[in-house]
Amino acid sequence: MNEVLFVAFPYVAVALAIFGGVYRYRRNRFSYSTLSSQLLENRTLFWGSVPWHYGIVIVLLAHLLGFLMPSMWQAIMAGQYTLYTIEIIGYAFGLAALVGLCVLFVRRLTMERIRAVTSPMDWVLLADLLLQVGLGVYVSLVYRWGADWFVNTAVPWLVSLVSLNPQTQYITSLPLVVQLHMLNGFLVIALFPFSRLVHLIMFPFWYLWRPYQLVISNRPVTTMGKAHSDAEWA
Amino acid sequence: MEIRSQVSMVFHLDKCIGCHTCTIACKNIWTDRKGTEYMYWNNVETKPGTGYPTRWEDQTKYRGGWVVEGKRQKRLRLRLQGKWGTLTNIFYNPVLPQLDDYFEPWTYDYQNLFNAPLADEQPTARAISMVTGKYMDTIEAGPNWDDDLGGSQVYANNDPNFAGATQEELRQLQEIDRTVFFYLPRICNHCLNPGCVAACPQGAIYKRGEDGVVLVSQERCRAWRMCVSGCPYKKTYFNWSTGKAEKCILCYPRLESGQPPACFHSCVGRIRYIGLVLYDADAIEETAKAPQESLVQAQRDVIKDPFDPEVIAAAKASGVPDSKITAAQQSPVYQFVKKWKLALPLHPEFRTLPMLFYVPPLGPVLAKTDKGVYDNVADDSRLGPLMSSLERSRVPLRYMASLLSGGNEEIIRDVYRKLVAVRVYMRAKKVKDIPAEEVEKALTDGKTNAAEVEAIFRLTSLPTYEERFVVPPMERDMSVDSLFPALDPVSRNYPVRKGEVGVGFHTDPARGP
């Protein structure tokens, strides 16, 4: 059972995300969109979208940092006060994400215009994210110092998965809610190619380097001998 | 000097009768789909009025276009935000117009007229929202809600171009026999320095190298919705159903086969001209930074003389085909904008270098009435038998300057004097009731001469279809089909560059899950 849940399922979820995402990108790029509903409703969106996105981005980055650099992370967490600080920051952003998500949920439920642009998958995704963030916040409140212990439990398990040498013993002894949080995390990953979540890998960082204006010609134009660049002035 | 060709346009406002045929032509072809009901790629506004979306010209609210800033006015930046600002505001665009700034589109429950049970009252067709599908009890706005409402305190008085108007001027506009209005048809200006392109963090909007048409790649757009704010003319719209930005495409499939866009073709007043201009792409940035009062002149300067051998050589060097150079030489736009200096860009102070130019309407300059009688001979600076002085025009010159010259009243005066010269000259010629010295004076005042006036008259009043629309079909060897004949097996679209240029879209453009 543990093998199915903590070994097979994560692999399946990640494979789905990668292959599904690539397939959808190749097959139906048009459907890659954030599907923003800001045109239809503005005010409530602010109180939902902003805390949700900033909250979840910061919290996910912390997860990622612990996973990518466990030893450094642990060194930082060794200090009592840094641990306090990190935990408090974590609560704050986790709660912000949760509150934002609730606002988004209520907005979608109660506003006519937003309901008109809500698909069944939006409900699945919203419910699943709500569960995931709720579990996360609950775990961090009930099982204190998660910023510390997850490096010795979840991280080795994930590392073992990545290195194709799955070891479930790191997490089988963890409390049920913690295990649920991890499994549901992979469910979110599995939902990625089937929902509007795809927008998150589209975050347009390269805008920072791009020149303002873009000119595209069917045939590369040459200008006074030199090769024509598509970019205009920056 | 890097010379490119650009499809450019002139609208002659004196000829617009406000019939909205252009709007309907566009609507029927392009925006009758779900999510686009509220979009008017072409719309006709009543000016003075608040426009569409409401008060779109008010950039303190919508923050569109560019500003120059920094010491010595050297830096050009989007009024909206910097690049970092775009990324940090991406979850919530603080100045995105709301659907209610446009209107909530609706249809009527026509079935009820047929299916209603027998009753004592006539059945009615109630309004149904095209967004929610629910009944709408009160309709508060629609496209053209202020149509023909010149003098209205609700609309005309709230025109942002009246920002500097005195109470007296506003009061006069409401007097029934001084009320005045004219029409302002608007489409995307296919700007040289487009705010929409610059604001899009995804790089989904681009200007076509061949003809300067500005397009949104529907496959690249990710609904970050910054373009809607970046465009100061509010000519990029957000499709709430597909989650993609859409805008006027200048009917490029028609253009490529040598036909004018549908709104041009169908224009009843024949106010629309389309043609190519050659411009210097290297000078765009400097032009956009010009001081506000000289922006119009700077924009004239960026357009180059298509007969100048140097310009022709440079155009050829950067791959402009001969057919385009010839077309640029016959362009009606070049005549109106550069040669005669009659057509002006709309709100040049937004600094996007719009490529749609307007000949201001002479109508509103007509005399004010005095005790119900046209006061057209009252002072000596009169411009002719049908005109009072420009200073006494019913629409204040300051208003026209705010609309068409970045506040430079001298430019407006010059245009009007020339337009008046045309009228005086032609009247003297046809009706023969104006003495020769008055004609001479009008010509001198208008800084023009008989030959030019005749040419202006001809292109204004009697142009043929071929003279109004000079658009050469796309060169065959430039067409995308000849470059990429094969379909991609997975997406069933054309491969890479085809995707970039936005043609060959073969998958069903449906909203994602």
Ligand code: SF4
């Ligand atoms: S008018 Fe607006 S949408 Fe059109 S090119 Fe200019 S900035 Fe872009």
Ligand code: SF4
């Ligand atoms: S069709 Fe021509 S005359 Fe009629 S409203 Fe449009 S621009 Fe004006």
